[in-house]
Amino acid sequence: MDKRITIYDLAKTLGVSAGTVSRSLNDHPSISQKTKDRVISKANELGYKTNKFAVNLSKQKSNTIGVIVPKLNSIFMSTVLAGIEKIANEAGYNLIISQSLESMEKEKINAKTLYDSGVDALLVSLAYDTSNFDHFANYIKNKIPLIFIDRVTNLPNCSTIIIDNKLAGFVATEHLIAQGCKNLLYISGNLKQNVYSERLKGFQEAVAKHNLIFNNANLLESDLSPGSVKQAITHIKDTGIPFDGLFVANDSFAAHCLKELKKENYKIPQDIKIVGFNNDPISDLVTPTLSTINYPGYEMGILAGQSVISQLNGSIDFQAANSITLRHELIIRESSLK
Amino acid sequence: MDKRITIYDLAKTLGVSAGTVSRSLNDHPSISQKTKDRVISKANELGYKTNKFAVNLSKQKSNTIGVIVPKLNSIFMSTVLAGIEKIANEAGYNLIISQSLESMEKEKINAKTLYDSGVDALLVSLAYDTSNFDHFANYIKNKIPLIFIDRVTNLPNCSTIIIDNKLAGFVATEHLIAQGCKNLLYISGNLKQNVYSERLKGFQEAVAKHNLIFNNANLLESDLSPGSVKQAITHIKDTGIPFDGLFVANDSFAAHCLKELKKENYKIPQDIKIVGFNNDPISDLVTPTLSTINYPGYEMGILAGQSVISQLNGSIDFQAANSITLRHELIIRESSLK
DNA sequence: AGGTATTACGCAACCGATTGCATAACTATA
DNA sequence: TATAGTTATGCAATCGGTTGCGTAATACCT
Numbered sequence: 240m241d242k243r244i245t246i247y248d249l250a251k252t253l254g255v256s257a258g259t260v261s262r263s264l265n266d267h268p269s270i271s272q273k274t275k276d277r278v279i280s281k282a283n284e285l286g287y288k289t290n291k292f293a294v295n296l297s298k299q300k301s302n303t304i305g306v307i308v309p310k311l312n313s314i315f316m317s318t319v320l321a322g323i324e325k326i327a328n329e330a331g332y333n334l335i336i337s338q339s340l341e342s343m344e345k346e347k348i349n350a351k352t353l354y355d356s357g358v359d360a361l362l363v364s365l366a367y368d369t370s371n372f373d374h375f376a377n378y379i380k381n382k383i384p385l386i387f388i389d390r391v392t393n394l395p396n397c398s399t400i401i402i403d404n405k406l407a408g409f410v411a412t413e414h415l416i417a418q419g420c421k422n423l424l425y426i427s428g429n430l431k432q433n434v435y436s437e438r439l440k441g442f443q444e445a446v447a448k449h450n451l452i453f454n455n456a457n458l459l460e461s462d463l464s465p466g467s468v469k470q471a472i473t474h475i476k477d478t479g480i481p482f483d484g485l486f487v488a489n490d491s492f493a494a495h496c497l498k499e500l501k502k503e504n505y506k507i508p509q510d511i512k513i514v515g516f517n518n519d520p521i522s523d524l525v526t527p528t529l530s531t532i533n534y535p536g537y538e539m540g541i542l543a544g545q546s547v548i549s550q551l552n553g554s555i556d557f558q559a560a561n562s563i564t565l566r567h568e569l570i571i572r573e574s575s576l577k
Numbered sequence: 578m579d580k581r582i583t584i585y586d587l588a589k590t591l592g593v594s595a596g597t598v599s600r601s602l603n604d605h606p607s608i609s610q611k612t613k614d615r616v617i618s619k620a621n622e623l624g625y626k627t628n629k630f631a632v633n634l635s636k637q638k639s640n641t642i643g644v645i646v647p648k649l650n651s652i653f654m655s656t657v658l659a660g661i662e663k664i665a666n667e668a669g670y671n672l673i674i675s676q677s678l679e680s681m682e683k684e685k686i687n688a689k690t691l692y693d694s695g696v697d698a699l700l701v702s703l704a705y706d707t708s709n710f711d712h713f714a715n716y717i718k719n720k721i722p723l724i725f726i727d728r729v730t731n732l733p734n735c736s737t738i739i740i741d742n743k744l745a746g747f748v749a750t751e752h753l754i755a756q757g758c759k760n761l762l763y764i765s766g767n768l769k770q771n772v773y774s775e776r777l778k779g780f781q782e783a784v785a786k787h788n789l790i791f792n793n794a795n796l797l798e799s800d801l802s803p804g805s806v807k808q809a810i811t812h813i814k815d816t817g818i819p820f821d822g823l824f825v826a827n828d829s830f831a832a833h834c835l836k837e838l839k840k841e842n843y844k845i846p847q848d849i850k851i852v853g854f855n856n857d858p859i860s861d862l863v864t865p866t867l868s869t870i871n872y873p874g875y876e877m878g879i880l881a882g883q884s885v886i887s888q889l890n891g892s893i894d895f896q897a898a899n900s901i902t903l904r905h906e907l908i909i910r911e912s913s914l915k
Numbered sequence: 916a917g918g919t920a921t922t923a924c925g926c927a928a929c930c931g932a933t934t935g936c937a938t939a940a941c942t943a944t945a
Numbered sequence: 946t947a948t949a950g951t952t953a954t955g956c957a958a959t960c961g962g963t964t965g966c967g968t969a970a971t972a973c974c975t
Contacts, residue, residue, distance in 0.1 A: 292634040293961030317655035526864040631931030
């Protein structure tokens with residue numbers, strides 16, 4: 240077969256040293272143009288391919304960015320990933336993607352694996368139950384850029400890419416109030432996560448601002464899985480409070496609730512108005528269409544990608560790791576109209 | 578800071594050779610248990626981490642599997658990926674994922690990049706317009722396992738993981754006919770792709786079997802993007818054929834059509850019955866709920882993963898690369914009921 | 916032409932493992 | 946105890962580049 244040819248083969252053929260070949264191929268300034276041209280054309284002629292393994296070893300870097308997401312099969316996450324991949328790819332980096340499946344344990348293992356395999360940077364969206372962050376210590380200690388996306392935590396020198404969940408929650412809630420809702424329910428995900436707890440804060444602020452009541456019954460913490468819809472419906476029906484406005488932490492769950500409520504003969508939006516979150520494609524296809532908060536997943540991915548790349552290129556001071564907050568947007572559709 | 582310690586450090590500390598350390602760490606049979614224990618415990622004590630770069634170079638393999646998908650942000654693809662990731666991760670492999678964005682050019686570049694970065698195997702779901710397969714030649718020549726998923730082609734020694742699209746198309750169509758439809762329209766994706774052309778074959782067979790008419794007007798080739806919905810509606814309204822049954826190549830597009838047809842005052846399913854494809858979460862949330870073909874994305878991912886791993890482990894003969902066909906399933910919902 | 920500054924290149928160490936082959940150490944057998 | 950047979954280890958080459966340092970070769974200047 241055709242054994243891979245190396246810089247040594249080239250060097251021998253051309254009668255120069257391997258160092259010269261290497262420098263020529265990397266366009267090093269201390270090599271004459273003439274020599275570079277000779278080397279490069281011979282390299283093409285012989286079909287030379289650089290061996291990444293050797294480069295990695297000698298440079299101690301992999302041109303690879305690690306990513307840990309809770310689940311790949313979520314429309315939001317895969318959209319974020321699409322953005323990240325685009326930027327990384329354009330910058331010549333490969334993406335190693337792994338999923339924590341919402342488990343801190345698996346997140347830990349993945350973080351370790353990626354660290355061991357020598358990623359140059361790590362992007363993370365935290366698992367559902369991550370409460371400890373020691374598994375990122377190695378990255379920080381070794382100054383490997385570490386960036387959190389959406390589901391974040393505050394670690395020294397780590398960037399975060401988020402939206403203003405509190406404000407979004409506030410806006411969504413105030414919209415419901417403006418449409419005449421008096422008895423609001425926030426159906427939340429795990430409140431240990433910043434995204435959901437922040438939205439709750441916004442929800443509470445809006446409720447307080449308009450002198451509505453907020454107590455335990457106005458909040459339902461759920462795992463947002465389809466299986467939990469019944470529980471939500473039960474809450475709505477049996478709490479005794481005449482709920483007329485729902486703010487649901489994601490569109491998918493909101494759509495399920497919508498469907499179930501219709502089955503229970505609630506009229507949407509007449510009886511109960513609903514605002515979801517994410518602007519999932521689904522939100523525009525259900526009947527009635529679902530009001531929601533547009534959550535710029537793709538842009539988040541793009542920004543996350545750009546942020547890593549610039550940190551890797553040194554164009555951003557690593558110490559000055561910053562936090563980027565993207566703009567969200569309330570999309571008003573049928574499910575919340577008076 | 579703490580510089581990484583190497584097998585040489587261990588060797589010096591223990592008074593043995595680097596080779597012995599290496600073999601001990603890898604549980605090589607020719608090392609005594611006593612020595613192994615000493616080495617391993619010292620390694621733990623000093624916090625030894627194996628340097629993957631060096632291992633890769635010396636073994637010329639990366640413990641990494643490359644994946645090229647058309648788009649990350651598709652519910653189907655990300656579900657497949659979730660399955661692949663699970664298996665790969667369990668087997669100790671990392672996944673480098675890249676997207677072709679439905680462009681053969683980018684697919685080519687990605688294939689090359691992944692090849693250069695030394696992936697041990699490649700999983701591919703082809704781009705929309707891929708018509709040439711030279712970019713996979715290197716893999717085949719060098720016996721790097723190459724597996725196609727869903728959107729496949731027939732290359733020597735390459736496995737494929739698919740469903741029986743022709744049969745699925747047949748079943749879906751026959752269902753519509755059984756519900757009384759006489760004038761059927763198949764709204765297809767790019768017919769150069771196996772998935773869509775096979776479904777067309779099934780569609781045609783069913784139509785023929787039941788002595789219905791099939792001509793150009795019964796087929797609409799579309800790019801299935803939301804922007805093309807109007808074109809589909811126009812086709813339905815203006816062709817002069819009183820279409821009463823639609824077989825649509827994916828649920829998302831089907832849902833859009835459904836919505837638009839309702840706007841045009843078609844009654845679904847009374848006037849027109851619809852069957853989609855994929856069992857996208859959306860299909861159960863639209864009104865009326867959408868009949869569809871369940872497409873086992875996660876299982877495809879799992880199988881693809883298992884297939885690669887066993888090829889890499891040599892537990893499957895590389896030459897005997899096989900083609901796996903998964904079972905699909907017709908899910909009957911409201912949109913197609915008499 | 917002689918001296919100095921540049922430029923272009925070669926040398927060889929280094930990155931951190933893996934592994935075929937040789938051999939020392941130890942066991943078992945006669 | 947000498948000898949053959951195992952078993953456990955060391956040696957050193959190898960994987961394929963990168964890079965600091967030294968110097969030969971060429972250019973520039975007076």
